[in-house]
Every structure is written in structure tokens, then in C-alpha cells.
Amino acid sequence: MTDTGGAPGGEGADTPTPSQGVPSASAPGSGEPKRPEDHGASPATPPRGWQAPDAQAAPPTPPPGWQHAPAHQPGALPPFTGQQQPQYQQQYQPPRWNPHGLGKPGVIALRPLNIGDILDGAITAIRRHALLVLGIGAVVAVITAALTFVLQKYLLTDLKGFATTVELGPAATDEELRNALFGTFGDLFVVLISSTLLSTFLLTVTTGLMAAVMGRAALGREVTFGIAWREVQPRLLPLLGVAFVYALLSTIGVMLCIIPGVLAWVFWALAAPALVLERGTFREAFARSVKLVGGAFWRVLGVLLLARIIESFFENIIQLPFTVGTGVFSQMFTPGKVTVPSTGDLLLAAAGQIIAGTVAIPFVALVTVIVYLDQRMRREGMDIELARAAGVQPPQAW
Numbered sequence: 001m002t003d004t005g006g007a008p009g010g011e012g013a014d015t016p017t018p019s020q021g022v023p024s025a026s027a028p029g030s031g032e033p034k035r036p037e038d039h040g041a042s043p044a045t046p047p048r049g050w051q052a053p054d055a056q057a058a059p060p061t062p063p064p065g066w067q068h069a070p071a072h073q074p075g076a077l078p079p080f081t082g083q084q085q086p087q088y089q090q091q092y093q094p095p096r097w098n099p100h101g102l103g104k105p106g107v108i109a110l111r112p113l114n115i116g117d118i119l120d121g122a123i124t125a126i127r128r129h130a131l132l133v134l135g136i137g138a139v140v141a142v143i144t145a146a147l148t149f150v151l152q153k154y155l156l157t158d159l160k161g162f163a164t165t166v167e168l169g170p171a172a173t174d175e176e177l178r179n180a181l182f183g184t185f186g187d188l189f190v191v192l193i194s195s196t197l198l199s200t201f202l203l204t205v206t207t208g209l210m211a212a213v214m215g216r217a218a219l220g221r222e223v224t225f226g227i228a229w230r231e232v233q234p235r236l237l238p239l240l241g242v243a244f245v246y247a248l249l250s251t252i253g254v255m256l257c258i259i260p261g262v263l264a265w266v267f268w269a270l271a272a273p274a275l276v277l278e279r280g281t282f283r284e285a286f287a288r289s290v291k292l293v294g295g296a297f298w299r300v301l302g303v304l305l306l307a308r309i310i311e312s313f314f315e316n317i318i319q320l321p322f323t324v325g326t327g328v329f330s331q332m333f334t335p336g337k338v339t340v341p342s343t344g345d346l347l348l349a350a351a352g353q354i355i356a357g358t359v360a361i362p363f364v365a366l367v368t369v370i371v372y373l374d375q376r377m378r379r380e381g382m383d384i385e386l387a388r389a390a391g392v393q394p395p396q397a398w
Contacts, residue, residue: 102383103392105220110383110392113374115303119310122366125217126359132213132225133362140206141357145350147198152346197251203361204243204272208232210365211273211372218373219390235275238282242271266301267293273372292375300371307367314363315356322352 102110107128108121126133212231216223232239246268253261267290274292275285293300376382 102387105390105392106218108218108370108373110387112378115306118303118367118370118374121370122363125214125366126362129213129217129223132223134358136206136209137362138358140202140361141354144199144202144357145353148195148353149346149350151195193251193255197247200247200251201243203365204246205239206361207365207368208239208272208276210362211276211369214366214369215277218386232276235279238275239272241282242275242285246271266297266304269300269304269368270372273369292372292379296375303367303371307364311360311364315360318356319349319352322348
């Protein structure tokens with residue numbers, strides 16, 4: 001029996017046949033020793049640009065003027081070399097700041113407003129819709145001046161009696177002086193409360209009318225008296241009720257105890273615009289006003305007080321030429337003498353009141369409505385709703 005696999009030089013043992021194919025190369029690290037003839041074999045020419053896996057690649061040639069930057073420390077920002085890095089591109093572009101927020105389609109910017117914006121919005125609304133706004137203001141001013149004239153005319157009788165008593169001096173008895181004093185000042189207190197109540201009532205009704213005007217003026221839409229009246233007419237009776245309750249409680253509160261009156265005056269100041277623009281009920285209007293003012297009491301109080309101060313200053317400037325020749329003005333120079341104004345003096349003062357109130361009353365009403373819109377934009381995002389309603393493309397997506 002012949003052994004064919006023992007001798008290394010055995011015939012036919014290591015010679016492959018065509019059917020067996022070319023023997024595969026041994027895997028690296030298999031431990032099989034290389035044959036002597038392999039040591040003398042010349043390696044094949046590698047392809048151009050080929051490098052051995054273990055060889056270190058040569059660094060590319062730097063451009064002229066290039067300098068090495070200091071090594072980057074882990075966790076720190078890469079050093080700034082002053083050269084543009086084209087391989088890095090900014091993917092996010094932050095929106096640019098817009099002073100008008102989501103836009104300004106109408107008389108106010110659609111963003112939270114400051115005091116200057118609120119006052120400017122009221123003046124802009126008067127300028128753009130002068131015929132409508134000043135027309136409503138003139139009607140309310142005429143009614144206010146007429147009622148004030150009637151109250152002052154009623155007071156003339158007691159003032160004449162008080163003037164006669166004062167002129168008597170020592171000849172008047174204590175009872176006559178006491179009756180004249182308490183009677184005059186009692187009537188004066190009643191007239192003061194009545195005039196304040198009426199002016200607050202009419203101002204609240206005007207605020208409701210201006211809410212319908214501002215609701216469209218803030219969107220930059222056309223507004224006429226017919227359009228505003230159609231908005232207010234279905235809620236006219238609740239608006240009168242809100243105006244009466246607000247005027248009564250705030251006036252009595254201020255006259256009897258100033259703190260409750262100021263609280264009622266501020267917390268319920270936005271009830272009229274809430275009733276007209278939100279189309280709610282009588283109770284909902286007061287509840288919405290309290291909710292919107294809550295947390296911003298001092299801010300709302302400051303804006304409303306500033307509007308009233310501006311109104312008072314403007315009215316005094318306008319009424320000054322009308323009161324120069326009346327007994328009311330001459331009383332300032334002769335305080336010891338009681339001067340009773342005549343009917344002509346009262347009519348002249350009423351004319352000045354009408355002219356001043358035509359601008360001053362709508363101004364305060366518009367400021368109140370803009371405060372309502374501002375509080376809703378601050379707390380409820382109403383600026384987004386207004387921008388969508390106006391069809392304004394905002395500078396950034398919401």
C-alpha cells in the first residue's frame with residue numbers, strides 16, 4: 001500500500017489539478033510559514049495614490065499666509081482665526097425685531113403697548129376718523145353741557161340767598177347763617193354728585209360706542225356711524241345698565257370713601273368695551289373687566305389717571321377764554337365776595353364745555369378701549385387673532 005501524503009516531495013501530492021483550481025492564499029496571522037520561493041518574489045506595483053494602511057498620510061500643503069491655530073480644548077469654543085469658514089453654514093436665521101409686533105394694519109400696533117403707544121393710538125384714531133369720533137363726542141358734550149346748565153341754573157336761587165346772608169354780616173342770626181350755609185353746601189354737594197354721575201354715565205356709553213369704532217379701526221377697516229351703530233344696537237340696553245351701575249357705584253364710592261370708589265372705578269373700567277366687543281351679558285362684562293385688570297391694577301390706574309389729567313388740562317385751556325368774562329372767573333380775584341353768574345355767563349361756559357368735550361370725551365373713551373385691547377394682547381394673545389383677522393402676514397410664523 002503506497003503512502004501518497006507522507007513525503008514532502010511526493011509525486012502528485014502538491015500538484016493541483018485543473019479541476020481543483022488555484023490554491024487560496026493563507027489568511028494573515030494563520031501561523032502558516034511562508035514558502036522560500038515567496039521571499040524572493042517581487043511585489044506587484046500598487047495603484048497610483050495607494051498607501052499602506054499603517055502608513056501615516058502626509059498633511060496637505062497649506063495655502064499661502066495660513067497660520068496654525070492653537071489646539072482646541074475639549075468643551076471649549078473653537079478659536080476664531082478671522083478667516084471665513086465656508087464649510088459651516090448657518091441653518092437658522094432668527095427673525096428680525098419688528099417695532100409693530102405682528103404688524104400695524106390700523107391705528108395701533110399688534111403687540112403689547114406702552115403708555116405712549118396707547119395715547120398715540122387714541123390720537124391717531126381721532127385723526128383718521130375725525131368726523132365720526134368728533135361727531136359722537138359733540139353729541140355727548142352737548143348733552144353733558146345741557147344737563148350741567150340745568151343743574152347750575154337750579155342752584156342760582158340758593159346762591160342768591162347765601163350771597164344776601166353774607167352781605168348782612170353781623171346782622172344775620174346764627175340760625176340764618178347755619179341754614180344758608182348747610183342749604184347751599186348741601187345743594188352744591190347734590191349737584192356735584194349729580195354732575196359726576198351724569199358725566200361718568202355718558203362717558204361709559206361713549207366708551208361702548210368707541211369700542212365698536214376701535215374694533216374696526218384697529219384692523220384698518222372702514223368704519224362709519226351706521227356700522228358702529230349696528231354693532232352697539234343689539235347691546236344698547238345692557239350697555240346702559242353697565243354704564244349706570246358703574247357710574248353710580250364708582251361715584252358714590254369716591255364721594256363717601258375714596259378707596260372703594262377707586263377700586264370700583266379701576267376694576268370695572270373695561271366693562272363697557274368687554275360688553276360690546278365680546279358680546280357678553282351684563283354680568284360677564286363686569287367679570288371680564290375684573291379678570292383683565294387683575295394683576296395689572298396699578299398700570300391700568302396710572303393710564304386712566306393720565307388720560308383724565310390730560311382731559312382736565314385740555315378742557316381748562318379751551319374753557320379759559322369762555323370763563324374770563326363770567327362771574328366764575330372773577331370769583332378768583334374777589335374770594336370774599338359771592339358772585340352769582342348770570343344766565344349768559346352759564347351759556348358762555350356751556351359753549352366752552354361743548355367745544356372742549358367734543359375732543360376730550362372721545363379721547364378718554366378711546367384710551368379706555370385701547371387699554372382693554374392691550375390687556376387682552378398681553379394676557380390672551382389677542383394680537384395674533386387681530387393679525388389673522390386683518391390678513392397681515394407676520395414677520396415670523398406663529
